[in-house]
Amino acid sequence: MSKARVLTVFLGPQHPGAPGNVGFKLLLDGERVLDIDLIPGFLHRGFEKMMEYRRWDMDLVLSARVCVEDPDHVELTYTHAMEQIFGIEPPEKAKYVRVIVAEFSRLANHLLWMMHFAGPIAARYATSWAIAAREEILKWFDYVAGHRVYHHYIFPGGIRWNIPSDFKEKTLKVLKVIKPLIDDLRDGFFYHPIFEKRARDMGRLKPGDAIRLGATGPTLRGSGVKFDLRKALKYDAYGEIDFEIPTGEYGDSYDRALVRLREMYISMEIIRQAVEKMPTEGPYRYRLPAAIPTGEGIGRVESARGEFLAHILQRPPGAHRYSKPLNPYRIKFRGPTMAHLTTVLKHIVHNEEITVADLPVLIGSFDPCAPDIDR
Template structure:
């Protein structure tokens, strides 16, 4: 919206530029908002302040090294980002992860979904004016991050999954701790609902706000809880199961009205389903290796440090991957997607046969969902804009790539 357009506005309209550093935009997002009184006439999102260049950076890295970049997309969900990228490379190369690794990856993916939804609930409630839920949700999220630290030594950007499995095994004591946490978590979700679900202020701020029909949501490419809140049954974990999702039972919560309240209920129910999946993974997890024997050809070798230095396998692997003349990967282009906490996370990769992706494109849910802001906000009040940004659950790290 340029200066000329602003000058054309009549006396009853005005322009408010929200962001790029506004706490309710959940990142570096700028919105050009045109209002008549307090009612939204038009909103234009401006995405482009971070300039991180993740996709181009990946093209200069080897396949295993490029995985560390995916941690920084939606940094709240680094585990699922890693898993989505690893599955893409595994499908390209025909590598089958071990069964134990599949169950571990499914468990940590659902812990990540819990962590992501907890952060969403905390910040969304705070934006609308509920402070207590913010403190409650961060309490449980802190416990999940502690589990990640015990599993792999990192809390936020983990780089734990590997092409063909996971980096290290999970100790039984940690599995027992997580299993005990699941029962506690179900009670905590009940506490969140007691504070919000029947709260008349929460209902007034969310019911009937940001309504989008199933047809409109599909035409905009929305996925995840935002799409399912409009009643569309689309969950990649069910439709194209990966890792251990085909061996566990869970339901896909759906909304009816496609408003902010329905999207809230969907995420609350998804948290419960995540708890059930985690319990099943721990109960069914088999013994065995945590990384495929096919994996060392493109990742770190199995041997210990002394053996690696003695036989030169690490150096040979480095040379084969960095030399563009060596064709060690299948040529072609492909797309692979998983169900991340915010929606469909896809990786489109073009391989020229070398150890680096020739081109990589990330289909990030936050970027797609930002395009829905103008549609969802039109006709609503200024205060509702904050509510609608929160209900989309966007993280700008994966939006401006």
């Protein structure tokens, strides 16, 4: 191929086809994308380093901001790591409430993904249904936690405060309202022949390649790999709830979208079961000791996009000149987006004929969250 035919083009960070505050360097031969490189750094805020200079309870507020669209799973990851350090288990009631909060966060995230996914391919009618359903979930979060976007409700030792007296009725009512809207999304967008033609047989990822390249969550399951940390680790109350793990058959962009659609219905069923099985009495949080024990904790959860991990190291005071008794010595997060927008995306571009018009669908099928790259 003549070098004169290869054109370098930069996509994003301010572009409708770019997934937020990231950019891409594209090598093009006409309309075909020959290579793609992620350009992060537009949203770097240094959260991990900031957390080392703040108390562990203050860090919970910072952790939620690692991924704006799915904050509760980041809180849960951080909380699990801190509970390992403290050596405590939350009460049974708190475990079920955490599951409900996490699944509503998954639903809200998938619905917001629908808005970003459908818009660039001109299916703007779907964004209205998605936002209408998500609004009901945000109202529920406001009712339970007092906040719509960042909730800070999951807390080491349990949950921050007790649930309202009409919690069960309000929760089931939200599910009743959002289900018809998700049905409309299913019939009017996911099963629409135009969308299927745009996404089917494009961006295929084989199961072995998905594992090797670090894919997790719906991207991994869309390739047919039946793995979910909620089943594997059975954290909180997930071991007491019966649910299936949806997988794809072809590993293409359409399968990844269908996995998220099926996950929305599964999340609603998980919430129903958790509401029915949740203890109505008993403590909702255990009191923590005044000082943090020396040690380390690792939290792993199945977030809306895939595996989220937090590693926290706590050393005795004086181990570092800046360390204080209530501050973590080191903290590190690992989100799912980096692998999806680097190794996975580059592999697909190198092994398949992807055009510039395909990129919004291909990148959108991974549901990337730019903030969890720049921490």
